[in-house]
Amino acid sequence: MRVAVVGCGYVGLVSGVCLASVGHDVVGIEVDSRRRDQIAAGVPPFHEPGLAELLDDGLTSGRYRVSGELAEADAADVVLLAVQTPPTGDGSIDLSYLTRVATELYDVFTYGRRRVVAVRSTVIPGTTERVLGAAFGPEVAIASNPEFLREGSAVQDFLHADRVVVGCRDTWGREQLAELYRPLQAPVIFTNPTTGELAKYTSNAFLATLVSFSNEIAHICESLPGVDVEDVLSILHGDRRLNPGPGERPQILSYIKAGCGFGGSCLPKDLSALIAAGESGGTELPLLRAVRSVNEGQPVRLTEATQRALGSLEGRTIAVLGVAFKAGTDDLRASPGLRIVDELLDHGASVAIYDPLVSVQALNGRVQHGPMRVAADMADALEGADACIVTTTAPETGALGDLLATGAYPGLVVVDGRRVLDADDLAGAVYVAVGRSVRVPVEMS
Numbered sequence: 001m002r003v004a005v006v007g008c009g010y011v012g013l014v015s016g017v018c019l020a021s022v023g024h025d026v027v028g029i030e031v032d033s034r035r036r037d038q039i040a041a042g043v044p045p046f047h048e049p050g051l052a053e054l055l056d057d058g059l060t061s062g063r064y065r066v067s068g069e070l071a072e073a074d075a076a077d078v079v080l081l082a083v084q085t086p087p088t089g090d091g092s093i094d095l096s097y098l099t100r101v102a103t104e105l106y107d108v109f110t111y112g113r114r115r116v117v118a119v120r121s122t123v124i125p126g127t128t129e130r131v132l133g134a135a136f137g138p139e140v141a142i143a144s145n146p147e148f149l150r151e152g153s154a155v156q157d158f159l160h161a162d163r164v165v166v167g168c169r170d171t172w173g174r175e176q177l178a179e180l181y182r183p184l185q186a187p188v189i190f191t192n193p194t195t196g197e198l199a200k201y202t203s204n205a206f207l208a209t210l211v212s213f214s215n216e217i218a219h220i221c222e223s224l225p226g227v228d229v230e231d232v233l234s235i236l237h238g239d240r241r242l243n244p245g246p247g248e249r250p251q252i253l254s255y256i257k258a259g260c261g262f263g264g265s266c267l268p269k270d271l272s273a274l275i276a277a278g279e280s281g282g283t284e285l286p287l288l289r290a291v292r293s294v295n296e297g298q299p300v301r302l303t304e305a306t307q308r309a310l311g312s313l314e315g316r317t318i319a320v321l322g323v324a325f326k327a328g329t330d331d332l333r334a335s336p337g338l339r340i341v342d343e344l345l346d347h348g349a350s351v352a353i354y355d356p357l358v359s360v361q362a363l364n365g366r367v368q369h370g371p372m373r374v375a376a377d378m379a380d381a382l383e384g385a386d387a388c389i390v391t392t393t394a395p396e397t398g399a400l401g402d403l404l405a406t407g408a409y410p411g412l413v414v415v416d417g418r419r420v421l422d423a424d425d426l427a428g429a430v431y432v433a434v435g436r437s438v439r440v441p442v443e444m445s
């Protein structure tokens with residue numbers, strides 16, 4: 001099929017090259033000329049495993065190309081909209097990018113044949129029918145087609161989707177989208193556009209709730225001597241309703257874990273957008289408000305734990321290990337690690353940052369001004385540090401464990417915000433961890 005994907009960010013570029021890889025003829029349409037040039041040269045503008053190879057294949061075979069001309073969407077059978085839907089100042093959703101594309105598409109379409117326009121961006125319930133319904137007549141089948149990929153495994157998530165959601169009332173439109181995704185061999189769930197939109201928010205709100213729930217249990221553990229959140233949650237994980245038994249560990253368990261809080265371009269923004277949309281429609285969402293509030297407090301709690309261990313942060317040097325919002329990505333949007341950096345600078349500390357995927361350039365303008373340097377590796381970050389705060393689960397934390405085990409950092413305060421280090425192997429460093437007072441191992445027979 002001929003496909004146009006408008007917006008070549010995480011969702012649009014991954015969707016475009018993956019659809020090309022299964023045989024479709026795809027054009028990615030992108031306004032940002034720098035991003036376009038990078039993509040045309042075969043260089044993904046962000047880190048995503050497997051993406052460079054698929055992009056290269058698509059460009060070489062001619063099944064994927066990138067363009068700055070929205071008019072190219074006119075030739076497509078299916079147009080996917082993957083533009084950003086960022087938060088406004090009050091947390092509600094900014095739909096201006098989507099609205100603009102819809103209006104401009106109306107102008108570039110020639111009429112006299114049917115096509116599908118589907119919203120892949122995350123939008124509040126009712127948006128597809130309101131915005132696209134107002135822009136197009138019945139010749140255009142409109143649909144919500146939310147994306148569930150996770151950064152860091154986006155290509156795999158797309159190509160091996162658990163389900164494809166097609167929120168579309170038009171039978172012909174449903175058939176076109178089913179045909180588009182047929183090569184993925186994923187179950188296709190047909191529904192109306194508003195249900196599709198809310199299903200995406202429900203998924204993200206659920207994951208966010210699990211994280212904040214786990215962090216709140218961690219807060220109780222921190223006040224109970226001898227209790228460790230890792231032990232408490234591992235007992236919960238053993239529940240057969242969550243974990244059917246030996247074999248593959250259910251991925252959902254990785255959200256039932258205490259840490260620095262959730263970040264990234266989706267969970268925080270989508271939670272706030274849903275809260276704002278619910279409330280503007282007269283539906284209070286106290287549970288989701290609490291989920292957000294627990295999450296916003298988590299980076300502050302880690303900074304306070306560091307301060308308690310050191311006495312004061314003023315004039316101290318702190319290494320922050322990991323500033324992308326999670327391991328396996330270079331995405332800094334709503335990153336708990338960056339929040340911690342800002343908190344530390346606010347309290348008069350100097351900060352050394354190390355993240356295996358984040359460059360000095362990427363950090364430009366992303367943190368407050370202050371005494372901050374970007375280290376070349378873990379050892380460089382620890383040079384002269386009074387404390388280090390671990391905010392990543394990146395494989396490099398194994399090297400950190402090895403460094404600490406050498407005994408070369410006596411008295412260093414190690415704040416484990418992701419529970420990746422072995423407290424018994426730190427050779428003289430002072431171990432502080434989220435959700436832990438004193439460790440008592442749980443024996444399993």
Ligand SMILES: NC(=O)c1ccc[n+]([C@@H]2O[C@H](COP(=O)([O-])OP(=O)(O)OC[C@H]3O[C@@H](n4cnc5c(N)ncnc54)[C@H](O)[C@@H]3O)[C@@H](O)[C@H]2O)c1
Binds near residue numbers: 009030032035084085
């Ligand atoms: N990033 C994720 O993990 C993820 C996962 C699922 C859903 N989503 C949702 O998908 C949407 C896109 O997210 P993203 O992370 O890919 O955003 P992004 O900011 O990385 O990409 C959006 C792209 O659209 C381009 N764009 C904006 N207006 C345009 C126009 N008029 N014409 C052509 N290009 C235009 C931008 O320049 C940018 O490159 C959001 O609604 C997001 O919530 C994101």
